[in-house]
Amino acid sequence: MSGHGVALRVVACGKTFADGTRALAPVTLDVGRGETAVLLGPSGCGKTTLLRIIAGLETPDPGGRVLFGDSDVTGVPIERRNVGMVFQSYALFPNMNVADNIGYGLKVRGVGEAERKARVAALVALTGIEGLERRRIDQLSGGQRQRVALARAVAVQPSVLLLDEPLTALDAALRERLRGELNRLLRTLGITTIYVTHDQAEAMALGDRIVVMREGAIAQIGTPRAVYFAPENRFVAEFVGAANLIEAACNGATLALPGGTLPVADGALHGPATAMIRPEAIKIVPAENASLIGLVDSVSFLGDRQRVLISAAATKVITADVPNAIALAAGDRVGLSVEPAAIRLLPGDTT
Amino acid sequence: MTKPTFMRLCLLPLAVVVAAFFVLPMARLVLIGATGRHGIAAYAAIVIEPRYAASLLDTVLLALATTVTTLLIATVSGLFLQRRRFPGRALLVAMLTLPLAFPGVVIGFLIILLAGRQGLLGDVTLALFGHKEVLAYSLAGLFLGYLYFSIPRVILTIMAAAEKLDPSLEEAARTLGAGAWAIHRDIILPALAPALIASGAIVFATAMGAFGTAFTLATDIDVLPMLIYTEFTLSANIATAAALSVGLGLVTWAILALARIYGGNTVAANG
Numbered sequence: 226m227s228g229h230g231v232a233l234r235v236v237a238c239g240k241t242f243a244d245g246t247r248a249l250a251p252v253t254l255d256v257g258r259g260e261t262a263v264l265l266g267p268s269g270c271g272k273t274t275l276l277r278i279i280a281g282l283e284t285p286d287p288g289g290r291v292l293f294g295d296s297d298v299t300g301v302p303i304e305r306r307n308v309g310m311v312f313q314s315y316a317l318f319p320n321m322n323v324a325d326n327i328g329y330g331l332k333v334r335g336v337g338e339a340e341r342k343a344r345v346a347a348l349v350a351l352t353g354i355e356g357l358e359r360r361r362i363d364q365l366s367g368g369q370r371q372r373v374a375l376a377r378a379v380a381v382q383p384s385v386l387l388l389d390e391p392l393t394a395l396d397a398a399l400r401e402r403l404r405g406e407l408n409r410l411l412r413t414l415g416i417t418t419i420y421v422t423h424d425q426a427e428a429m430a431l432g433d434r435i436v437v438m439r440e441g442a443i444a445q446i447g448t449p450r451a452v453y454f455a456p457e458n459r460f461v462a463e464f465v466g467a468a469n470l471i472e473a474a475c476n477g478a479t480l481a482l483p484g485g486t487l488p489v490a491d492g493a494l495h496g497p498a499t500a501m502i503r504p505e506a507i508k509i510v511p512a513e514n515a516s517l518i519g520l521v522d523s524v525s526f527l528g529d530r531q532r533v534l535i536s537a538a539a540t541k542v543i544t545a546d547v548p549n550a551i552a553l554a555a556g557d558r559v560g561l562s563v564e565p566a567a568i569r570l571l572p573g574d575t576t
Numbered sequence: 577m578t579k580p581t582f583m584r585l586c587l588l589p590l591a592v593v594v595a596a597f598f599v600l601p602m603a604r605l606v607l608i609g610a611t612g613r614h615g616i617a618a619y620a621a622i623v624i625e626p627r628y629a630a631s632l633l634d635t636v637l638l639a640l641a642t643t644v645t646t647l648l649i650a651t652v653s654g655l656f657l658q659r660r661r662f663p664g665r666a667l668l669v670a671m672l673t674l675p676l677a678f679p680g681v682v683i684g685f686l687i688i689l690l691a692g693r694q695g696l697l698g699d700v701t702l703a704l705f706g707h708k709e710v711l712a713y714s715l716a717g718l719f720l721g722y723l724y725f726s727i728p729r730v731i732l733t734i735m736a737a738a739e740k741l742d743p744s745l746e747e748a749a750r751t752l753g754a755g756a757w758a759i760h761r762d763i764i765l766p767a768l769a770p771a772l773i774a775s776g777a778i779v780f781a782t783a784m785g786a787f788g789t790a791f792t793l794a795t796d797i798d799v800l801p802m803l804i805y806t807e808f809t810l811s812a813n814i815a816t817a818a819a820l821s822v823g824l825g826l827v828t829w830a831i832l833a834l835a836r837i838y839g840g841n842t843v844a845a846n847g
């Protein structure tokens with residue numbers, strides 16, 4: 226059961242609620258057939274609103290259109306859009322058991338009993354909830370509920386699968402495990418998927434592409450690598466992963482900092498700039514032959530690595546993640562080196 | 577004082593109240609029912625004697641009709657009122673509590689104004705069909721009266737229950753392709769079932785035992801509470817009145833017990 230997806234196009238869909246709240250500026254988004262796009266952004270940035278517009282649970286402001294493949298579904302009511310949706314609360318039907326929940330979409334579509342049973346059994350096996358078919362919903366754990374909700378959503382072989390923070394309600398360890406399972410399942414199913422989360426690790430792990438949202442607008446669309454290594458603005462740099470954002474003067478080849486200089490690669494820029502450097506891109510080197518010198522402020526041992534805060538090198542404290550074997554102590558004078566390619570100069574200070 | 581003794585002392589007031597207002601009168605009622613000319617057979621008379629049996633049947637049918645009609649109208653209206661926002665809604669909802677404030681006598685009076693000999697219904701039918709329709713002094717009048725005070729009460733219960741429904745359940749059903757009809761059948765009504773059973777039981781019990789309205793409309797109506805009244809006051813047939821009372825109590829109690837079994841614990845709370 227793979228490859229039922231269609232390409233999804235969202236064209237200039239904005240949303241202003243009846244009370245005047247502008248939840249979404251007109252956004253345009255293309256998601257390829259079978260692709261998983263993750264909507265990532267802080268709380269209240271309009272992720273759910275965009276998802277509900279795609280589902281047909283909200284209508285976009287005039288001018289906005291939603292297309293599934295070649296067909297314009299903007300005016301098509303939700304029950305005929307053929308979307309699968311997993312709600313944050315799961316919204317499982319409490320008056321039905323697990324099997325009836327999963328088979329409900331097939332039942333209202335008039336799929337015969339025998340076929341329905343077979344399809345439900347296949348989904349039960351696929352999501353690993355064998356033996357729970359007759360259970361009531363209130364007899365399931367959070368993780369089991371999440372699987373039932375997913376099985377129910379994909380049972381109808383939807384054109385588009387929509388998931389609204391499906392793992393947020395679970396504890397951290399379970400979340401990590403289910404994330405892996407979900408990833409495998411989405412690849413197996415090959416359905417076009419929109420996945421909403423405010424957890425950037427989840428977004429990286431699951432998304433073919435990440436749509437970073439901010440205050441009702443799209444801040445950047447790109448692959449997880451592009452969003453991480455080449456953020457287009459300050460907001461994306463800070464929201465996705467940890468980042469040092471360093472204000473410095475650039476002369477085209479190097480950045481001039483209080484503690485020395487750093488060579489840059491894309492040095493077309495002259496004048497004041499904001500340089501984005503990921504903590505793990507910073508190497509600690511002997512101070513003698515380093516171009517940039519700093520003082521160790523504090524060291525936190527994190528097990529697989531250690532996080533070092535360094536002052537005096539730049540106008541503000543720099544965070545560096547370095548291998549756990551290097552011996553460092555507060556007050557040490559250290560040299561810093563960064564691959565020129567790992568320094569990203571952000572345009573001006575627009576955001 | 578040991579703990580168990582103390583607990584027993586605390587139980588004392590409850591025991592006194594139960595004994596004084598419940599066990600003793602009930603026991604006496606049951607006994608009186610068997611002291612008439614026919615002894616214990618007075619109880620059999622409820623179902624054997626045609627007049628009593630007919631009255632029992634009428635009362636049960638009236639209560640059933642009231643319950644079913646009330647639930648139908650109140651569910652539809654309650655769901656509508658809970659979901660739609662329209663001008664005047666708040667006033668309408670506030671007015672729904674009005675009938676709760678009236679005693680049965682006043683409701684009987686209102687029914688006479690509506691469908692009595694000088695009533696609105698009579699005037700309208702006279703103008704339209706040339707004959708005066710008078711419903712007030714029959715079972716139909718009583719039926720209207722009971723609807724009048726049970727519908728608003730059940731609407732309020734349904735609205736409260738619908739308020740607590742998780743809207744995402746309905747949305748989930750819609751994404752799965754369910755139309756309005758399927759959503760109501762599979763999602764909303766099952767979720768409202770406890771409230772429906774509970775308020776249905778209360779409506780039934782009230783319609784079985786209400787007296788004031790029947791007494792005001794009088795003449796033509798032979799429902800059980802009226803029968804008990806006439807046997808007791810006019811015929812001084814105390815034994816029969818007691819037997820009928822016990823019969824009425826049993827039927828009503830059985831319905832409430834069934835509702836409690838199927839509807840969970842909400843029955844008493846919604847009273």
Ligand SMILES: Nc1ncnc2c1ncn2[C@@H]1O[C@H](COP(=O)(O)OP(=O)(O)OP(=O)(O)O)[C@@H](O)[C@H]1O
Pocket residue numbers: 242243244246247248266267268269270271272273274275423
């Ligand atoms: N029905 C509504 N009426 C008015 N405003 C709304 C409504 N639904 C959402 N909003 C507002 O729209 C904005 C975006 O909401 P949305 O639910 O899309 O955010 P979100 O990104 O999903 O946030 P979260 O991560 O907290 O779920 C918020 O400011 C919210 O208050």
Ligand SMILES: [Mg+2]
Pocket residue numbers: 272273274389
């Ligand atoms: Mg949300």
